[in-house]
Amino acid sequence: MKIAVASGKGGTGKTFVATNLFNVLSRRGEAVTLTDCDAEAPDDLLFFRAEKVSETEVTHQVPVINKDACTWCGRCSRWCNYNAIFYVPAAKVIEVIENLCHGCGACTFACNSGAITEKPVLLGKVTKFMTDGGSKVVEARMKVNEMSPVRIIKEAIKESGEDGVVILDAPPGTSCPFIQTVDKADNVLLVTEPTPFGLSDLRQSVETLREMKKTPAVIINRSDIGDGSVAEYLAKENIPLLAEIKYDPAIARVYSEGKLVTDEIPALTSLFEDMADKIIEGYGTGSNQR
Amino acid sequence: MKVAITSTGQSLESKLDQRFGRCAFFVIYDTETGGVEILPNPNKDAEEGAGPASVQLVASKEVEKIVSGEFGYKIKSLLDSLRIQMVVYKEPEKTVKSVIDMLNKQ
Ligand code: SF4
Numbered sequence: 001m002k003i004a005v006a007s008g009k010g011g012t013g014k015t016f017v018a019t020n021l022f023n024v025l026s027r028r029g030e031a032v033t034l035t036d037c038d039a040e041a042p043d044d045l046l047f048f049r050a051e052k053v054s055e056t057e058v059t060h061q062v063p064v065i066n067k068d069a070c071t072w073c074g075r076c077s078r079w080c081n082y083n084a085i086f087y088v089p090a091a092k093v094i095e096v097i098e099n100l101c102h103g104c105g106a107c108t109f110a111c112n113s114g115a116i117t118e119k120p121v122l123l124g125k126v127t128k129f130m131t132d133g134g135s136k137v138v139e140a141r142m143k144v145n146e147m148s149p150v151r152i153i154k155e156a157i158k159e160s161g162e163d164g165v166v167i168l169d170a171p172p173g174t175s176c177p178f179i180q181t182v183d184k185a186d187n188v189l190l191v192t193e194p195t196p197f198g199l200s201d202l203r204q205s206v207e208t209l210r211e212m213k214k215t216p217a218v219i220i221n222r223s224d225i226g227d228g229s230v231a232e233y234l235a236k237e238n239i240p241l242l243a244e245i246k247y248d249p250a251i252a253r254v255y256s257e258g259k260l261v262t263d264e265i266p267a268l269t270s271l272f273e274d275m276a277d278k279i280i281e282g283y284g285t286g287s288n289q290r
Numbered sequence: 291m292k293v294a295i296t297s298t299g300q301s302l303e304s305k306l307d308q309r310f311g312r313c314a315f316f317v318i319y320d321t322e323t324g325g326v327e328i329l330p331n332p333n334k335d336a337e338e339g340a341g342p343a344s345v346q347l348v349a350s351k352e353v354e355k356i357v358s359g360e361f362g363y364k365i366k367s368l369l370d371s372l373r374i375q376m377v378v379y380k381e382p383e384k385t386v387k388s389v390i391d392m393l394n395k396q
């Protein structure tokens with residue numbers, strides 16, 4: 001079972017929920033994997049002692065243009081959807097802008113003159129770790145300045161396997177990287193805050209998920225700040241509320257020390273145990289499953 | 291010599307557009323003939339690569355100079371390879387016409 005933990009924007013407690021859920025499941029001896037899909041800024045590993053097991057480089061194929069063979073037909077540039085081939089025939093300039101290239105292969109296909117070959121370019125890495133508790137953490141990490149983390153995220157999810165519970169810590173936002181992550185998930189947990197901003201982000205995430213025919217469950221973080229509008233919205237839209245986490249300065253302190261509340265604070269340990277029970281006992285294994 | 295000027299609108303009274311790659315219009319002015327051509331920028335809403343695509347567009351008009359408020363990442367080297375001069379002119383309140391007047395005085 002794959003569970004994506006997501007939030008509309010960063011900083012609502014998505015990593016906090018994903019890491020602690022993983023921690024309680026791991027401690028129970030469940031087969032559980034935590035996959036950090038926030039490839040632009042992965043940080044789940046900060047909270048675990050873990051040893052590197054393996055590393056995979058993710059590359060894509062970028063065109064190389066042989067100017068001598070080029071007949072200046074312009075097809076490659078017209079076929080490229082990403083403006084990655086800079087083409088000014090009058091000045092005899094044709095150039096691949098590598099960091100705009102998505103490695104789709106269209107230009108190579110378009111060229112009838114054999115002027116285009118391809119070379120591999122590194123996009124990022126997928127690294128597997130084993131925690132002291134004997135569970136697997138998979139980290140997707142995009143190379144700095146790369147355009148899109150999507151390929152690395154896909155690879156990380158593939159490398160996470162199908163055993164037991166796989167927790168996907170999803171990238172923030174609702175664009176491509178988010179969609180690629182939740183698309184692979186059987187269940188989606190949305191972490192939000194009970195404020196007007198939280199509500200507007202939540203709404204956007206819910207709408208995106210519904211277009212994908214997925215029904216999320218929601219965790220409200222810092223549930224005693226803000227107002228009741230998120231709870232009202234959930235009731236109206238018939239979205240299950242899985243847990244409410246009250247504001248507690250101790251949470252921020254533990255978190256900033258790189259520790260887990262499920263190791264340090266008993267009340268939160270039982271809250272996360274409870275959340276894990278609901279997930280294992282098949283919250284959503286009916287209508288939520290693909 | 292032809293010069294591309296980034297413009298917010300379709301007339302010479304329009305204000306300069308500060309963005310190069312995502313400007314609304316390009317005004318192509320010919321300093322020899324005084325001819326003016328106004329092109330809508332098809333790359334205005336491009337998700338990625340608006341800069342290079344816009345260079346490609348104005349280069350196809352054989353301009354030798356571009357006047358705009360700011361040029362994005364990587365644009366300079368592309369313009370250098372085409373020997374197009376980049377003029378950074380950060381005056382959002384100025385009109386296209388005033389830039390043309392300046393060019394004529396040169
Ligand atoms: S591989 Fe695709 S994205 Fe890259 S330059 Fe060719 S057509 Fe454009």
Ligand code: SF4
Binds near residue numbers: 069076111
């Ligand atoms: S498609 Fe091939 S021949 Fe045509 S412009 Fe591109 S590289 Fe040159």
